[in-house]
Amino acid sequence: MAALGPRAERTRLAAAGARSATEAAMLSGQPLKDVIKGRVFLALLLAALGLALLGLAALVIDAVIDGRSMLSLDLLTNSASRISPETAGYANAIYGTILLIAGVLVMTVPIGVGSAIYLEEYADRTKWWNRAIELNVQNLAAVPSIVYGILGLAFIVRGPLDLGFILFAGSITLSLLVLPTVIIAAREAIRAVPPSIREGSFALGATRLQTVRRQILPAAIPGIATGVILAVSRAAGETAPLLLVGAATFVTFDPTVFGDNGYTALPVMIFNNAKQAQPEFHVLAAAGIVVMLVVILVMNSFAIWLRNRYEQKW
Amino acid sequence: MQKRYDNKGDRVRSSRWLMVTAFAAVLAFGVAACGSDDSSGGSDLSGTIRIDGSSTVAPLSEAAAELFQEEEPGVKVTVGTSGTGGGFEKFCAGETDISDASRPIEQDEIEACKSNGITFEEVQVANDALSVVVNPDNPVVCMTVEQISQIWDKGSTVDSWGDVKGLEADVGDETMALYGPGTDSGTFDYFTEAINGEEGVTRSNYNNIGEDDNGVINGVAGDQWALGYVPYSYVEESAGQVKPLQIENPESGECVAPTVETVQDASYAPLGRGLFVYPSGEALQKQEVLDFLTFYIAENDVITEAATFVPMTEAQKEESQKKVDSLVEG
Amino acid sequence: MEARDAIGASRATGAGIRPPRSLQAPSGRYGERAVEGLLALCAVLSIVTTTAIVISLLEPSIEFFREVPIRDFLFGTDWAPTFTPAEFGVLPIVLATMVTTFWGLLVAIPLGIGAAIYLSEYASPRVRKIVKPTLEVLAGVPTVAIGFFALFFLRPLLEDLLPFLPWSGPQAAGVAGLAVGLMIVPIIASLSEDAMSAVPMGLREAGYGLGATRMRVATRIVFPAALSGIVASIVLATSRAVGETMIVLLAAGASPNLTVGFTESVQTMTAFIGQTATGDIATGTITYYTIFAVGLLLFLMTLILNMISIRLVRRFHEAYE
Numbered sequence: 011m012a013a014l015g016p017r018a019e020r021t022r023l024a025a026a027g028a029r030s031a032t033e034a035a036m037l038s039g040q041p042l043k044d045v046i047k048g049r050v051f052l053a054l055l056l057a058a059l060g061l062a063l064l065g066l067a068a069l070v071i072d073a074v075i076d077g078r079s080m081l082s083l084d085l086l087t088n089s090a091s092r093i094s095p096e097t098a099g100y101a102n103a104i105y106g107t108i109l110l111i112a113g114v115l116v117m118t119v120p121i122g123v124g125s126a127i128y129l130e131e132y133a134d135r136t137k138w139w140n141r142a143i144e145l146n147v148q149n150l151a152a153v154p155s156i157v158y159g160i161l162g163l164a165f166i167v168r169g170p171l172d173l174g175f176i177l178f179a180g181s182i183t184l185s186l187l188v189l190p191t192v193i194i195a196a197r198e199a200i201r202a203v204p205p206s207i208r209e210g211s212f213a214l215g216a217t218r219l220q221t222v223r224r225q226i227l228p229a230a231i232p233g234i235a236t237g238v239i240l241a242v243s244r245a246a247g248e249t250a251p252l253l254l255v256g257a258a259t260f261v262t263f264d265p266t267v268f269g270d271n272g273y274t275a276l277p278v279m280i281f282n283n284a285k286q287a288q289p290e291f292h293v294l295a296a297a298g299i300v301v302m303l304v305v306i307l308v309m310n311s312f313a314i315w316l317r318n319r320y321e322q323k324w
Numbered sequence: 325m326q327k328r329y330d331n332k333g334d335r336v337r338s339s340r341w342l343m344v345t346a347f348a349a350v351l352a353f354g355v356a357a358c359g360s361d362d363s364s365g366g367s368d369l370s371g372t373i374r375i376d377g378s379s380t381v382a383p384l385s386e387a388a389a390e391l392f393q394e395e396e397p398g399v400k401v402t403v404g405t406s407g408t409g410g411g412f413e414k415f416c417a418g419e420t421d422i423s424d425a426s427r428p429i430e431q432d433e434i435e436a437c438k439s440n441g442i443t444f445e446e447v448q449v450a451n452d453a454l455s456v457v458v459n460p461d462n463p464v465v466c467m468t469v470e471q472i473s474q475i476w477d478k479g480s481t482v483d484s485w486g487d488v489k490g491l492e493a494d495v496g497d498e499t500m501a502l503y504g505p506g507t508d509s510g511t512f513d514y515f516t517e518a519i520n521g522e523e524g525v526t527r528s529n530y531n532n533i534g535e536d537d538n539g540v541i542n543g544v545a546g547d548q549w550a551l552g553y554v555p556y557s558y559v560e561e562s563a564g565q566v567k568p569l570q571i572e573n574p575e576s577g578e579c580v581a582p583t584v585e586t587v588q589d590a591s592y593a594p595l596g597r598g599l600f601v602y603p604s605g606e607a608l609q610k611q612e613v614l615d616f617l618t619f620y621i622a623e624n625d626v627i628t629e630a631a632t633f634v635p636m637t638e639a640q641k642e643e644s645q646k647k648v649d650s651l652v653e654g
Numbered sequence: 655m656e657a658r659d660a661i662g663a664s665r666a667t668g669a670g671i672r673p674p675r676s677l678q679a680p681s682g683r684y685g686e687r688a689v690e691g692l693l694a695l696c697a698v699l700s701i702v703t704t705t706a707i708v709i710s711l712l713e714p715s716i717e718f719f720r721e722v723p724i725r726d727f728l729f730g731t732d733w734a735p736t737f738t739p740a741e742f743g744v745l746p747i748v749l750a751t752m753v754t755t756f757w758g759l760l761v762a763i764p765l766g767i768g769a770a771i772y773l774s775e776y777a778s779p780r781v782r783k784i785v786k787p788t789l790e791v792l793a794g795v796p797t798v799a800i801g802f803f804a805l806f807f808l809r810p811l812l813e814d815l816l817p818f819l820p821w822s823g824p825q826a827a828g829v830a831g832l833a834v835g836l837m838i839v840p841i842i843a844s845l846s847e848d849a850m851s852a853v854p855m856g857l858r859e860a861g862y863g864l865g866a867t868r869m870r871v872a873t874r875i876v877f878p879a880a881l882s883g884i885v886a887s888i889v890l891a892t893s894r895a896v897g898e899t900m901i902v903l904l905a906a907g908a909s910p911n912l913t914v915g916f917t918e919s920v921q922t923m924t925a926f927i928g929q930t931a932t933g934d935i936a937t938g939t940i941t942y943y944t945i946f947a948v949g950l951l952l953f954l955m956t957l958i959l960n961m962i963s964i965r966l967v968r969r970f971h972e973a974y975e
Contacts, residue, residue, distance in 0.1 A: 014769050014787075018855070021855065022859075025859035025860075025863045028863035029864075044869075048868060051869040052772075052776065056767045058766075062765045062769050065792070065836045068803075069799070069803050072806075072807050073799065124695075124696035125697040125700065125747060128690070132693060134688050136724050143697050143700060143701060148890075148960040148963070149704070149888065149893075149953070150700060150703060150704060150707075151853060151894065151897075152896050152897050152959070152960065153897055153952075153953060153956070154897040154898070154927060155706060155897065155899055156927050157927070157952075157953070159931070160710055160711075161703075161706055165706050179942075186703050190700070190890075194886060195845060195848075198845065198882070198887075199662065202849060204854060216955070218686065219686050238846075239793070239844075242794075244894075246792075246794055247795060247797055247798075247799075250900060250931075250932065264881075276796070277797075277799075280796060281796075284802055302794075302799070303794070303795065306794030307794075
């Protein structure tokens with residue numbers, strides 16, 4: 011909770027001054043009981059954070075150890091191979107995942123943020139249909155990913171949209187899957203902007219749209235970015251719905267967004283490799299997990315940078 | 325570029341350049357992504373072949389696809405694993421060219437194909453030996469179908485090795501841990517029919533390891549008194565972690581171990597099975613699909629070795645080729 | 655006192671935290687209306703999605719319930735739709751879903767909120783800038799990877815740590831639950847941390863100025879103020895845990911045992927759907943329609959769960975301005 015900027019520094023000094031005045035007048039320093047409680051509390055917090063990070067570290071290290079014999083830059087340039095797994099790579103799968111996620115970003119960010127703005131700023135919450143939308147969005151977050159796969163197969167690949175087994179259909183299916191996450195996170199971010207900001211803006215004569223564009227959205231960007239990071243990360247790691255909407259498990263050429271030659275994604279290939287009987291494929295799967303983590307990190311880094319830039323303390 | 329101030333009075337750089345750069349990047353990426361990739365004009369053949377279906381047969385199709393694409397780089401072959409049922413559904417809707425299947429096509433699916441005008445043939449591409457496996461430290465070597473059925477039949481109360489009657493080895497009364505593959509798999513269907521007499525008839529209290537057949541290998545390898553059943557490739561690739569039992573042939577009464585030879589001469593019974601693909605008549609009108617299937621059958625030895633399956637006999641290869649040819653003409 | 659009464663009054667009327675009179679400048683700009691319409695359309699898309707999901711689930715479910723009586727389905731204790739003869743009692747897989755979700759939340763809520771409080775109240779900005787994205791990487795690990803991690807690493811580790819439990823077989827409900835919990839920690843941690851960071855500094859400074867310890871400020875001032883965001887993150891994480899497919903499929907198994915044991919292999923509703931939908935079952939059979947019936951049941955269960963949670967959230971939402 012460190013402060014930034016000269017104005018915030020003044021406030022911090024003011025608070026510190028008030029605190030020492032209070033302490034001098036009313037308390038005789040901090041009682042030992044409080045100090046101990048404070049230390050124990052901090053220890054618990056650090057334990058919680060530490061366990062979470064430990065879990066992640068164990069996962070990563072486990073994958074690196076299992077896959078170390080195959081970890082090389084060849085993984086990024088070679089195609090899948092059934093005949094010679096020692097020289098196999100994930101090139102086409104990485105490209106497929108990147109394309110899928112690009113599609114997800116293009117669709118979820120506008121629609122997700124738009125829905126959130128509508129629900130928070132424009133919708134009259136006393137009207138039942140707005141409450142129904144709110145309940146609906148929350149419920150959609152709980153639908154298993156495989157049901158989205160069934161939905162995609164019935165309505166996007168076939169049915170009204172009838173796109174066929176193209177990568178874009180996979181993108182749409184994944185977007186629908188993670189849209190509730192973006193909406194919920196964006197709503198919380200917009201809700202967290204203090205009402206005084208809004209009221210001040212209205213008082214100065216701004217319209218609602220201007221207020222949203224100039225005041226609310228920039229303030230809510232960090233929260234929205236978090237939601238997008240979580241959503242995109244999940245979309246990138248999903249296997250089951252993609253299998254249903256036509257992602258292949260063996261592709262040796264680069265896919266295109268609208269082409270119907272076939273496509274694949276990293277998690278699908280990793281899963282397929284892990285299921286094989288030959289132990290070389292298990293090593294390949296572990297190496298694939300490492301590749302996946304790197305891809306996730308790179309994909310999230312832009313949103314993280316954006317979030318850091320627009321961070322602000324009220 | 326206007327200089328703007330945030331609500332704390334500090335200067336904020338305009339993000340306009342950021343937006344422009346991001347937009348340009350997206351545009352460039354979109355052009356690259358949507359651009360049609362050129363199919364190599366060098367070789368004669370070009371086109372796409374879509375294969376989908378069972379994940380058991382998929383390794384064979386993948387090996388075939390890879391080798392075929394080396395010879396014909398202009399052809400794009402993709403293999404999916406939506407499962408035998410999912411594969412047939414897409415196949416009978418005309419969405420795939422070839423369907424991988426670890427079980428024969430069922431009546432509902434035949435009718436779906438008929439109503440959409442899809443003709444097909446059942447073409448064998450490999451043999452498989454369903455193996456009953458135990459831990460290498462287990463003294464049992466051979467079992468009869470009756471004994472296995474005793475263990476696996478519906479309502480079986482066999483809990484320990486001592487409950488199985490007539491074993492030739494001395495196994496005392498150790499608790500038997502059972503492992504089996506997913507109950508929605510062709511392996512399950514075949515095993516229950518061959519051993520218990522009817523598909524789907526089985527005891528319910530065993531470890532159903534689900535998706536990944538490696539789970540059976542791991543389970544049996546880790547427990548001296550465990551027993552499970554898996555396809556041949558997993559046994560072969562387990563490098564001695566499990567021991568396949570010899571099965572007493574119901575007709576000859578001899579104990580037969582699952583090997584390439586015993587599966588090919590059908591002495592490993594009743595757990596030897598064929599693995600099939602179903603090409604459609606429409607797809608075979610395309611030259612590349614016909615060439616691919618011919619390649620698949622002709623190069624059977626290399627393909628089955630890569631995927632660790634039992635190759636076809638010459639007679640089986642001829643039969644498969646005949647079926648393909650009849651579908652092309654018919 | 656008056657402010658609190660006013661807030662209480664406005665809460666009672668259900669008008670939310672908005673002031674009773676609109677301060678918005680009346681606008682003759684039709685662009686505003688157009689934008690509002692566009693945004694409403696975005697929100698309506700979620701309704702369209704739900705309708706599509708319900709439609710794609712409903713028809714095969716109706717076919718299913720033509721053959722299988724609802725009472726057998728909802729109250730039966732034997733789940734064996736692929737066996738002969740088939741049994742369609744759904745209780746084992748419902749219980750399995752609840753058990754794995756329970757263990758998941760048991761792990762994720764303390765770890766997530768603890769991490770969030772630390773990052774928001776105690777950590778320096780530099781630490782926060784590194785640790786928060788690192789935690790979010792956990793959200794991006796493919797679920798298949800977490801599933802295999804649970805199977806090959808967590809399970810042996812837990813058997814070593816807790817040898818007194820009746821371990822048998824490589825798949826265990828509790829282990830799968832813990833793995834699911836690990837996966838949803840970033841959801842709770844990151845969103846809660848955002849909610850806590852958004853609490854105005856003024857509240858904290860008032861607390862410090864009055865001599866409160868950091869722990870007291872964090873737990874008595876910041877946490878309640880951010881409660882709406884924290885609860886939203888927990889609800890989202892619960893939804894995610896209930897809907898998780900791959901981890902439970904790999905780590906909990908496919909044996910539909912009716913049990914709450916930590917070490918037992920169980921099959922959750924999602925694992926059943928995931929396995930059967932990508933398995934070899936012929937489409938158009940009753941066994942296949944089971945997928946849709948279970949999917950519909952899951953949908954309705956989470957709907958009820960979310961209705962309850964929305965009521966709860968509304969009660970706890972604190973307005974501090």
